[in-house]
Amino acid sequence: MNELEEMYQTILDRKANPEEGSYTTYLFEKGEEKILKKVGEECTEVIIAALHQTKADQVNEINDLLYHVLVLMAEKGITLEDVNKVVAQRNAKTHNLKPERKPITRY
Numbered sequence: 001m002n003e004l005e006e007m008y009q010t011i012l013d014r015k016a017n018p019e020e021g022s023y024t025t026y027l028f029e030k031g032e033e034k035i036l037k038k039v040g041e042e043c044t045e046v047i048i049a050a051l052h053q054t055k056a057d058q059v060n061e062i063n064d065l066l067y068h069v070l071v072l073m074a075e076k077g078i079t080l081e082d083v084n085k086v087v088a089q090r091n092a093k094t095h096n097l098k099p100e101r102k103p104i105t106r107y
C-alpha cells in the first residue's frame, strides 16, 4: 500500500469510527459544505505557494490539497479504484490536444 492509499484508509476508518481529537472526524462532523470549502481553500493555497513559496512549502500545500480531496472522496463514496479506472482509461489515450477549430467564415 502506498502512502496515499494509507491516508485514504485512515480517512475511511475515521468516517466509520469517529475519534476525539481527529481533524478528519471534525471535517466529517461539519459535513460536505465544510469539506468543499477546505478543498477550495487548499487549492488556492497551492496556487499561492507555486507563485511565491519554496518547493517544500509547495509540497506541503499539495499534501493538504490531496488530503482534503481524499476526505471529499470518502464523503461522496468515491474510492481510489474509481479514480484509478479513469486514470487507466486516460493513460490508454494520448495526444489529446484537440485540433484547432476552423475559423468561422460564415456569420
Ligand SMILES: N=c1c2ncn([C@@H]3O[C@H](COP(=O)(O)OP(=O)(O)OP(=O)(O)O)[C@@H](O)[C@H]3O)c2ncn1[C@@H]1O[C@H](COP(=O)(O)O)[C@@H](O)[C@H]1O
Binding pocket: 007, 010, 011, 014, 021, 022, 023, 024, 025, 041, 063, 064, 067
Ligand atoms: N494529511 C493530513 C492533513 N493535511 C492537513 N491536515 C490538517 O488540515 C488542516 C488545514 O490547516 P488550515 O490552517 O487550513 O485549517 P485549520 O485552521 O486548522 O482548520 P479549519 O478551522 O479551517 O477547519 C490542519 O489542521 C492540518 O492538520 C491534515 N490532517 C490529517 N491528515 C492525514 O489524516 C490522518 C489522520 O489525522 P486525524 O484525523 O487528525 O487523526 C493523518 O495521519 C494524516 O495522514
